[in-house]
Amino acid sequence: MTLDIATTAFLSQMAVNSEKPLHEMEVDEARTVLGSLAPFFGEGPEMAETRSLTAKAADGADIPMLALIPKGAPQAVMVYYHGGGFVLGDIEQYASHGRRLAERCRSVVVLVGYRKAPEHPFPAAPNDSWDALNWVDQNMESLAGARLPLMVAGDSAGGCLAAVVAQRAAREGAPQIALQVLAYPVTDASMSTASYEAPENQLLLNAPLMAWFFDHYAPEGVDRGAPEISPLNANDLSGVAPALVLTAEHDVLTDEALAYADKLKAAGVSVTAKSFAGQMHNFVVMHNVLPGAAAALDWTADQIDEHLAATASAASDVDTVVVGAGFAGLYSLHKMRELGLKTRVLEAGGDVGGTWYWNRYPGARCDVESMAYSYSFSEELDQEWEWSQRYAPQPEILKYANHVADKFEFRKDISFNTRVTKAVYDEERSRWTVFTDSGEAITAQYLIMATGVLSVVKDIDIQGVDQFQGPSYVTGRWPHEGVDFTGKKVAVIGTGSSGVQAIPEIAAQASSLTVYQRTPAYSSPAHNRPLTEAEIAERKREYPTFRQQQKWSSFGFGYGDVTPPKEAALQTSEADRRKKYEDAWASGSLIALGLAYQDVILDLDANKTVGDFVTEKLRAAVKDPEVAEKLTPKTYPIMSKRPCIDSGYYEAFNQPHVSLVSLKETPIETITATGVRTTAGEESYDAIVYATGFDAVTGALNRIEIRGIGGERLKDKWAAGARSYLGVAVGGFPNMFTITGPSSPSVMSNMMVSIEQHVDWVGDCIAWMRANGIDAIEPEADAEAAWVAHVAEVADRTVAKYANSWYVGANVPGKPREFLAYFGGVNTYRAICDSIAAQGYHGFKTHGGALAMAAE
Numbered sequence: 001m002t003l004d005i006a007t008t009a010f011l012s013q014m015a016v017n018s019e020k021p022l023h024e025m026e027v028d029e030a031r032t033v034l035g036s037l038a039p040f041f042g043e044g045p046e047m048a049e050t051r052s053l054t055a056k057a058a059d060g061a062d063i064p065m066l067a068l069i070p071k072g073a074p075q076a077v078m079v080y081y082h083g084g085g086f087v088l089g090d091i092e093q094y095a096s097h098g099r100r101l102a103e104r105c106r107s108v109v110v111l112v113g114y115r116k117a118p119e120h121p122f123p124a125a126p127n128d129s130w131d132a133l134n135w136v137d138q139n140m141e142s143l144a145g146a147r148l149p150l151m152v153a154g155d156s157a158g159g160c161l162a163a164v165v166a167q168r169a170a171r172e173g174a175p176q177i178a179l180q181v182l183a184y185p186v187t188d189a190s191m192s193t194a195s196y197e198a199p200e201n202q203l204l205l206n207a208p209l210m211a212w213f214f215d216h217y218a219p220e221g222v223d224r225g226a227p228e229i230s231p232l233n234a235n236d237l238s239g240v241a242p243a244l245v246l247t248a249e250h251d252v253l254t255d256e257a258l259a260y261a262d263k264l265k266a267a268g269v270s271v272t273a274k275s276f277a278g279q280m281h282n283f284v285v286m287h288n289v290l291p292g293a294a295a296a297l298d299w300t301a302d303q304i305d306e307h308l309a310a311t312a313s314a315a316s317d318v319d320t321v322v323v324g325a326g327f328a329g330l331y332s333l334h335k336m337r338e339l340g341l342k343t344r345v346l347e348a349g350g351d352v353g354g355t356w357y358w359n360r361y362p363g364a365r366c367d368v369e370s371m372a373y374s375y376s377f378s379e380e381l382d383q384e385w386e387w388s389q390r391y392a393p394q395p396e397i398l399k400y401a402n403h404v405a406d407k408f409e410f411r412k413d414i415s416f417n418t419r420v421t422k423a424v425y426d427e428e429r430s431r432w433t434v435f436t437d438s439g440e441a442i443t444a445q446y447l448i449m450a451t452g453v454l455s456v457v458k459d460i461d462i463q464g465v466d467q468f469q470g471p472s473y474v475t476g477r478w479p480h481e482g483v484d485f486t487g488k489k490v491a492v493i494g495t496g497s498s499g500v501q502a503i504p505e506i507a508a509q510a511s512s513l514t515v516y517q518r519t520p521a522y523s524s525p526a527h528n529r530p531l532t533e534a535e536i537a538e539r540k541r542e543y544p545t546f547r548q549q550q551k552w553s554s555f556g557f558g559y560g561d562v563t564p565p566k567e568a569a570l571q572t573s574e575a576d577r578r579k580k581y582e583d584a585w586a587s588g589s590l591i592a593l594g595l596a597y598q599d600v601i602l603d604l605d606a607n608k609t610v611g612d613f614v615t616e617k618l619r620a621a622v623k624d625p626e627v628a629e630k631l632t633p634k635t636y637p638i639m640s641k642r643p644c645i646d647s648g649y650y651e652a653f654n655q656p657h658v659s660l661v662s663l664k665e666t667p668i669e670t671i672t673a674t675g676v677r678t679t680a681g682e683e684s685y686d687a688i689v690y691a692t693g694f695d696a697v698t699g700a701l702n703r704i705e706i707r708g709i710g711g712e713r714l715k716d717k718w719a720a721g722a723r724s725y726l727g728v729a730v731g732g733f734p735n736m737f738t739i740t741g742p743s744s745p746s747v748m749s750n751m752m753v754s755i756e757q758h759v760d761w762v763g764d765c766i767a768w769m770r771a772n773g774i775d776a777i778e779p780e781a782d783a784e785a786a787w788v789a790h791v792a793e794v795a796d797r798t799v800a801k802y803a804n805s806w807y808v809g810a811n812v813p814g815k816p817r818e819f820l821a822y823f824g825g826v827n828t829y830r831a832i833c834d835s836i837a838a839q840g841y842h843g844f845k846t847h848g849g850a851l852a853m854a855a856e
């Protein structure tokens with residue numbers, strides 16, 4: 001026998017505690033014993049709403065029901081019949097299983113309290129089941145808010161009832177059943193299959209217990225072979241609803257369940273059947289003790305999703321689904337429209353803007369100059385839009401995103417407040433099915449993941465975060481209405497770019513500000529200022545040349561990175577070096593110091609000359625030497641973590657109401673109800689701001705259940721590191737394109753330039769596929785492996801390896817350590833991508849069409 005270990009342990013415990021078998025008990029006693037198993041079913045998730053309902057049976061009796069309404073928009077309604085041999089079990093015992101089904105299958109689950117034997121023998125149970133089903137069908141809109149697909153489901157005896165009502169619905173032409181979900185259903189009361197004989201199947205359910213059930217349910221004189229008791233005996237199963245049939249390897253009911261699946265199939269019904277290895281009868285509901293229950297639930301939910309998607313209306317088919325309506329998503333939509341492809345954009349936020357929609361904290365702005373951090377694809381747009389400042393603040397960048405969306409009428413193809421939960425690739429049809437939290441399933445040939453690289457806020461890994469009674473804020477999810485800190489005592493935790501930008505602005509409002517710093521940042525002044533009309537006019541005049549310049553520069557800025565530095569810091573006199581660093585400092589550019597000399601990011605000694613220069617500057621800016629000392633980075637080379645540019649960051653600490661706590665000296669023990677407790681003691685606050693960063697680059701992709709060829713999950717493929725080809729495509733996930741994905745220049749560049757480069761390249765690739773009748777494209781494993789190795793090797797040449805930064809995933813506990821971007825330069829990367837395309841997409845394999853290659 002190959003029972004899984006959890007089942008073996010459970011049965012051993014039962015054996016130790018057992019008194020006598022159920023079938024030797026009186027009915028009431030057996031019901032009590034079964035009821036006592038409820039703790040093994042666990043609690044189940046919280047629902048949006050639970051409703052006790054009553055349907056009327058044809059004979060006037062009440063049929064109690066429990067409707068479990070999950071959070072989020074449901075995709076279907078499931079009428080569920082519990083197991084228990086028509087004698088035992090009730091809707092209360094099944095409530096936790098129902099809640100799990102409701103949440104995982106995104107369905108309103110209605111548990112039916114059909115009348116049980118022996119008080120109410122056959123046909124009470126199937127009649128009540130039928131009446132309840134019709135009640136739900138007629139009241140669906142009040143239950144689920146809309147007319148949704150209707151499913152019937154059940155386990156064991158409940159599986160029998162589900163099968164029976166599905167047959168009847170087919171016979172009578174209504175109600176329309178989208179799917180029947182049968183867990184080890186009773187389908188044959190003869191109890192004569194081989195499953196009944198096998199000694200290893202006599203677990204929880206056996207022939208004496210089944211006989212005891214049937215004796216109560218269908219006592220002498222009742223024809224147990226009738227299809228209403230033994231649905232396997234139905235003559236004609238054509239037109240019956242599609243079925244999912246799941247069975248346990250060690251269950252007396254397995255053979256009859258599979259025989260029913262086969263008979264349905266033979267009648268032309270679509271059936272998906274699965275036998276769960278190492279499992280026994282009843283396993284699907286025993287969530288607290290048997291991991292097999294979770295596996296069965298996952299399988300059921302996935303099958304339901306896929307089945308409902310397959311039957312979804314043709315209106316849900318498009319050429320391309322784009323996930324995200326930030327700058328990458330908007331430009332992807334534009335490109336797809338240029339190619340004449342029908343496209344849907346799905347966006348979790350309430351409007352366009354991505355990063356700039358969510359990050360509304362005070363001081364938020366981009367570290368790339370606005371005239372460079374903007375689209376280049378439309379000369380008209382370049383000429384008509386006016387930036388007010390060198391580094392425009394977040395509201396202005398968001399306004400720009402809105403302007404672009406209006407100008408190109410993007411919104412009509414975007415669904416807002418719609419989060420993509422899952423995407424599944426069907427290799428036979430070369431299509432993706434994309435599932436959303438609003439219950440929609442959309443199929444598309446191409447899937448463009450424009451999900452952003454800094455879009456998932458990192459879980460705050462500080463103890464006690466939930467305990468604080470006052471308001472707390474996360475920079476990456478700032479309230480739309482803004483926050484007024486006037487007169488408030490505020491704590492800010494985190495001193496990366498977000499903290500560095502927010503701290504001076506919060507300090508300007510708060511009566512007291514304490515900054516909790518784990519690792520000091522290297523920051524230089526942004527020298528932000530309003531743009532003059534002359535500057536704007538000149539840049540606009542130069543735009544055509546400037547945009548080209550950006551594309552072929554090393555960071556995509558187009559200023560300061562067009563010509564690579566030739567000199568080495570270590571071969572330059574100290575006086576010349578200082579002059580260069582002073583110029584870089586005065587320039588207010590994010591990259592000027594790093595690009596001052598060619599060896600700054602390659603050589604630790606050269607790097608130290610820049611680090612020392614910045615330290616000297618900060619010590620000059622900060623009046624209190626003790627505070628300056630704390631603010632001085634000592635544990636990593638400059639540029640190995642993302643540098644910052646600021647507007648008065650160091651100077652903020654000169655104000656008497658601003659203080660700094662070094663968490664290296666006094667770590668946080670916990671957040672408390674009133675404030676923050678470090679090893680030095682507790683401090684109370686009116687508000688806490690977390691500027692603790694993001695699950696960068698891979699976070700958004702890994703949070704979606706993405707399944708490629710053979711059902712492989714992207715997050716499994718990436719468990720040890722994000723493997724892709726060029727950061728834009730992933731082997732095993734055909735026709736999925738990741739805009740600014742891991743191992744592309746992305747965060748090591750001006751995102752706008754990298755976004756446009758990726759989207760243009762993807763557009764060209766799709767156009768090429770269509771011109772050649774190619775259905776699908778994906779990287780070859782060798783090409784992918786070589787690219788991953790190259791990206792690592794390039795990063796390894798730099799000082800980046802010396803820091804525990806988000807660049808290498810070190811900020812998220814458990815994340816694999818790897819450099820998440822290509823450090824070889826935007827220009828080099830563009831040349832590589834162009835060359836690969838010119839060679840007929842070298843390193844990719846294709847499916848379908850004249851040029852179809854190896855994999856066919």
Ligand code: NA7
Pocket residue numbers: 454460461462475493494495496497498499500517518519642663691692693694747806811
């Ligand atoms: P960052 O750069 O990841 O900064 C997060 C900050 O929060 C950083 O100082 C972290 O210290 C600190 N942090 C994170 N977790 C903790 C805990 N548990 N305790 C104390 N301090 C913590 O995120 P940002 O939002 O500032 O910037 C992200 C990027 O957005 C930025 O680089 C730009 O590209 C735009 P640590 O350094 O990990 O010791």
